[in-house]
Amino acid sequence: MNDDRDFMLTVNGTTVEIRGAAPGASLLSVLREHLGLTGAKGACEEGECGSCSVLVDDSLVCSCLVLAASAVHAHVTTIEGLTQSRDVQAAFVECGAVQCGFCTPGLIVAATDFLAQTSDPDPDDIREALAGNLCRCTGYGRIIEAVVSVARERRGAAT
Amino acid sequence: MSQTITRSEIRHGIGSSPTRPDGAAKAAGEYAFSSDLFPDEALFGVTLRSPHQHARIISIDTSKALAIAGVFAVVTADDVPGKATYGLIASDQPVFASDVVRYIGEPVAAVAAIDEETSRRACAAIVVVYEPLEPLVDAELACQEGAASIHPDGNIIRHQHVLHGDPTVKGDVVVEHEYVIGMQDQAFLGLEAAVAFPDEDGGGVDCHVATQWLHEDRAQVAACLGLAEESVRLTLGGVGGAFGGREDISLQVHVCLLALTCGKPVRMHYDRVESFLGHVHRHPAKIWMRHHATSDGRLVNIEARFLFDGGAYASTSSAVLVNAVTHTQGPYQCPNAVVEGIVVRTNNLPCGAMRGFGVVQACFAHEQQMDRLAEKCGLSPLELRRRNAMHTGDTLVTGQVVESVAPVTECIDNLAALPMPGSTVGTHSYLLPGGAGNTTRSDNVHRGVGWAFAIKNLMYSEGFDDFSSARCRLEDGRITLKFATAEVGQGFITIAAQIARTVLGIEAVDLDTIDTNVGSAGSTSASRQTWMSGGAVDAVCRVVRERIFEHHAAASGCNPLALAVEGTDLVDTTTSERTPIEEVVRGLTIDEEVVYRHRATVHLDERGQGNCHTAFAFVGHRAVVDVDVELGLVRVVEIATAQDVGRALNPLSVTGQIEGGIAQGLGLALMEEIIQEDGRIKNPSFTDYLIPTIADMPPVVAHLIEIPDPQAPLGAKGVGEPPTISSTPAIIAAINDAIVNATGSTQKIHRVPVRPLDIVEAAYGGTAD
Numbered sequence: 001m002n003d004d005r006d007f008m009l010t011v012n013g014t015t016v017e018i019r020g021a022a023p024g025a026s027l028l029s030v031l032r033e034h035l036g037l038t039g040a041k042g043a044c045e046e047g048e049c050g051s052c053s054v055l056v057d058d059s060l061v062c063s064c065l066v067l068a069a070s071a072v073h074a075h076v077t078t079i080e081g082l083t084q085s086r087d088v089q090a091a092f093v094e095c096g097a098v099q100c101g102f103c104t105p106g107l108i109v110a111a112t113d114f115l116a117q118t119s120d121p122d123p124d125d126i127r128e129a130l131a132g133n134l135c136r137c138t139g140y141g142r143i144i145e146a147v148v149s150v151a152r153e154r155r156g157a158a159t
Numbered sequence: 160m161s162q163t164i165t166r167s168e169i170r171h172g173i174g175s176s177p178t179r180p181d182g183a184a185k186a187a188g189e190y191a192f193s194s195d196l197f198p199d200e201a202l203f204g205v206t207l208r209s210p211h212q213h214a215r216i217i218s219i220d221t222s223k224a225l226a227i228a229g230v231f232a233v234v235t236a237d238d239v240p241g242k243a244t245y246g247l248i249a250s251d252q253p254v255f256a257s258d259v260v261r262y263i264g265e266p267v268a269a270v271a272a273i274d275e276e277t278s279r280r281a282c283a284a285i286v287v288v289y290e291p292l293e294p295l296v297d298a299e300l301a302c303q304e305g306a307a308s309i310h311p312d313g314n315i316i317r318h319q320h321v322l323h324g325d326p327t328v329k330g331d332v333v334v335e336h337e338y339v340i341g342m343q344d345q346a347f348l349g350l351e352a353a354v355a356f357p358d359e360d361g362g363g364v365d366c367h368v369a370t371q372w373l374h375e376d377r378a379q380v381a382a383c384l385g386l387a388e389e390s391v392r393l394t395l396g397g398v399g400g401a402f403g404g405r406e407d408i409s410l411q412v413h414v415c416l417l418a419l420t421c422g423k424p425v426r427m428h429y430d431r432v433e434s435f436l437g438h439v440h441r442h443p444a445k446i447w448m449r450h451h452a453t454s455d456g457r458l459v460n461i462e463a464r465f466l467f468d469g470g471a472y473a474s475t476s477s478a479v480l481v482n483a484v485t486h487t488q489g490p491y492q493c494p495n496a497v498v499e500g501i502v503v504r505t506n507n508l509p510c511g512a513m514r515g516f517g518v519v520q521a522c523f524a525h526e527q528q529m530d531r532l533a534e535k536c537g538l539s540p541l542e543l544r545r546r547n548a549m550h551t552g553d554t555l556v557t558g559q560v561v562e563s564v565a566p567v568t569e570c571i572d573n574l575a576a577l578p579m580p581g582s583t584v585g586t587h588s589y590l591l592p593g594g595a596g597n598t599t600r601s602d603n604v605h606r607g608v609g610w611a612f613a614i615k616n617l618m619y620s621e622g623f624d625d626f627s628s629a630r631c632r633l634e635d636g637r638i639t640l641k642f643a644t645a646e647v648g649q650g651f652i653t654i655a656a657q658i659a660r661t662v663l664g665i666e667a668v669d670l671d672t673i674d675t676n677v678g679s680a681g682s683t684s685a686s687r688q689t690w691m692s693g694g695a696v697d698a699v700c701r702v703v704r705e706r707i708f709e710h711h712a713a714a715s716g717c718n719p720l721a722l723a724v725e726g727t728d729l730v731d732t733t734t735s736e737r738t739p740i741e742e743v744v745r746g747l748t749i750d751e752e753v754v755y756r757h758r759a760t761v762h763l764d765e766r767g768q769g770n771c772h773t774a775f776a777f778v779g780h781r782a783v784v785d786v787d788v789e790l791g792l793v794r795v796v797e798i799a800t801a802q803d804v805g806r807a808l809n810p811l812s813v814t815g816q817i818e819g820g821i822a823q824g825l826g827l828a829l830m831e832e833i834i835q836e837d838g839r840i841k842n843p844s845f846t847d848y849l850i851p852t853i854a855d856m857p858p859v860v861a862h863l864i865e866i867p868d869p870q871a872p873l874g875a876k877g878v879g880e881p882p883t884i885s886s887t888p889a890i891i892a893a894i895n896d897a898i899v900n901a902t903g904s905t906q907k908i909h910r911v912p913v914r915p916l917d918i919v920e921a922a923y924g925g926t927a928d
């Protein structure tokens with residue numbers, strides 16, 4: 001039975017039908033509750049913390065602020081499908097940038113997006129770029145270290 | 160086969176920094192936090208909360224809510240089958256208010272329905288008739304004689320004096336002031352969440368919850384549900400930070416009660432607004448201190464008065480107050496003291512544990528006092544502190560002798576020797592005070608430097624039977640550790656495995672589920688788990704090691720007392736013969752559980768005397784700030800710290816605790832405050848309650864002082880709280896210095912968080928001092 005509120009979403013390369021989502025449901029809630037993709041987290045649901053960061057058509061967004069139904073024609077990429085973040089993930093773990101880890105997937109999505117645009121960031125560039133992602137545990141020092149180390153590794157690999 | 164070979168090394172043992180066992184899953188987004196659990200068929204639970212600060216409940220009508228399709232249960236105080244109240248120290252907080260509500264946000268009812276939306280609609284359909292009562296909002300009024308009592312237990316939660324030596328002693332130099340500390344929130348990112356599964360026969364419940372102390376939750380939940388403790392089984396759901404805010408019950412009883420009532424799994428999940436209402440906060444405080452010193456700056460007496468607003472219910476208020484009054488002197492010697500501390504109930508939000516637990520407030524006051532004293536004595540802030548620095552063997556104002564390693568002088572000297580960071584003016588524009596908006600003109604920016612130092616008690620105090628349990632199983636050459644220690648992000652799971660590897664010489668260590676199927680580990684708080692649960696893991700691994708030695712001795716005829724573990728070998732110290740442990744333990748199964756206790760402490764007597772604390776850690780911070788004194792804007796340029804850690808079991812984790820703790824100290828100094836107006840939080844969101852971002856956090860220069868403490872099982876002190884404590888006053892001291900540099904004004908900031916106007920007024924005269 002089809003409801004006219006049902007819609008299709010393309011997430012991590014797969015197109016799926018979303019049924020029975022509440023009108024006005026955020027992309028975050030649909031990802032988590034309908035698709036079981038719980039990598040994106042909600043810590044504020046008003047665009048302040050970045051825990052819910054995903055890519056919509058390669059743009060970094062807070063999925064709590066995006067209407068799920070408005071993403072029908074877009075490609076959504078979550079931490080679960082962000083294959084280019086593998087080295088970022090590894091660096092976060094190696095460098096001690098993960099404590100409770102609640103902020104981590106969002107930060108990794110944001111850092112991966114940033115590192116795609118910048119090859120040699122200094123710590124202050126990183127501060128500027130990741131200021132939309134809150135972390136309550138780490139004080140951010142190891143996060144900066146992790147991002148610097150990924151950039152260094154990638155430059156090394158590119159030469 | 161035994162042979163004499165070169166030394167082997169254990170990988171990822173004590174002193175190294177292996178990665179977290181849960182790190183990869185967390186980074187991949189695959190780790191399940193308690194809010195990520197969506198069991199099939201689970202109902203969603205929602206709490207109805209009081210809109211009144213103080214009111215009598217006349218009636219509650221749930222019929223309209225129950226009539227909504229999809230609603231399975233509405234529960235109120237009448238439905239609580241066991242004890243009506245809970246609480247960590249005093250059981251004074253109702254599961255649901257029945258007669259009176261005492262703060263805005265107090266739970267009155269809860270609903271379970273097929274989904275969140277239906278639950279919320281049903282909540283809104285519950286009709287509660289209230290008769291508003293006069294709220295008591297001022298802590299000062301609450302403790303006055305004749306004040307209307309807002310709770311059957313009275314308004315005063317604890318009144319504690321500390322009287323030491325000769326309280327009449329006067330100094331050549333006297334400084335006094337009153338200090339104000341705002342209400343801080345733990346602001347962990349992972350919101351409160353739990354899932355409860357009822358037993359089929361309704362006789363018990365399983366609950367997965369993000370908490371700091373599974374067994375204490377279990378005891379409180381079981382009592383309220385009228386169940387035996389064994390019938391309430393708790394498993395740690397992934398915890399997204401804690402910082403004290405998960406030590407008390409929040410949704411635990413509600414979710415279990417709903418699940419039992421409905422006979423179905425129920426999940427609950429607060430949003431950010433509800434989280435601000437649903438957990439306790441750091442006590443706002445007013446502290447007056449008068450320091451007496453000789454003309455050359457030696458402390459001779461401290462007079463002090465602490466007034467803490469505990470909010471509507473007691474939580475851990477009495478212990479917080481004791482921590483505050485017993486840390487009045489800071490890490491300095493002082494022969495005489497006369498201190499009064501009071502913590503009261505008001506109709507404000509309940510307060511309880513937050514990282515630093517009473518010592519944050521005390522330290523802010525004593526460190527501002529030390530700066531005033533230095534100024535008046537004509538000494539530098541560091542020289543004054545050096546003259547008064549506490550040492551091992553000194554007597555505290557409680558009469559307790561400090562037996563812990565006390566490297567206060569080392570902390571001071573380390574920070575004194577550090578170079579200053581360079582100017583950032585003219586680099587990134589957002590490195591200026593006020594950030595990228597170019598609010599500040601760089602010629603208005605003045606630099607300041609400030610220092611602060613702290614002493615912090617470790618573990619539980621005042622006669623509490625503080626223990627931790629751990630189990631160690633050896634089988635097929637692998638070790639499995641089981642404990643109930645709440646991993647909240649701090650990394651205990653990492654060091655537990657490190658300890659087992661070093662003690663047993665076996666690298667393969669697995670960690671069992673963290674739940675109540677083993678003895679209590681106590682709370683993940685009070686900087687206690689490295690010492691307590693680390694001590695328990697160490698002790699149980701030693702017992703297993705003894706058994707391995709006996710086994711090897713029986714098989715090889717050697718003396719078990721001569722055996723030792725070195726790296727991955729078992730060594731006979733009489734012959735230097737080495738056998739790889741993996742060979743020794745082949746086919747061997749051993750399973751042991753051990754309880755570790757720290758030495759006993761006592762309750763303070765009426766005069767505040769007694770060995771109430773177990774052990775102490777010390778720390779110092781140097782803050783460098785840039786301040787625009789015209790606009791009152793601050794940029795922290797660098798924080799340096801020297802911290803007494805005993806022994807860094809995992810240096811990377813220690814660094815993480817230091818940097819993370821400093822961020823919270825910076826938050827309290829500059830931006831974090833829950834603002835209540837008539838008991839209503841004006842800023843219950845991350846838009847309005849600001850926590851430091853990566854752009855606010857400066858680089859941290861950390862120096863670890865490693866002098867293993869002979870009392871500590873592994874020589875290691877807890878490291879979680881100290882970074883949060885003296886970072887705040889160091890930043891304020893630096894702002895005070897910048898004000899002097901800018902305008903010559905010696906007026907000082909005396910409240911945190913500091914607001915732009917406080918800075919402007921201090922710099923240009925006015926009422927700041």
Ligand code: FES
Pocket residue numbers: 041042043044045046047048049050051052053062063064065
């Ligand atoms: S949950 Fe989306 S920004 Fe916080």
Ligand code: FES
Pocket residue numbers: 097098099100101102103104134135136137138348399400648
């Ligand atoms: S690691 Fe806990 S919020 Fe960032």
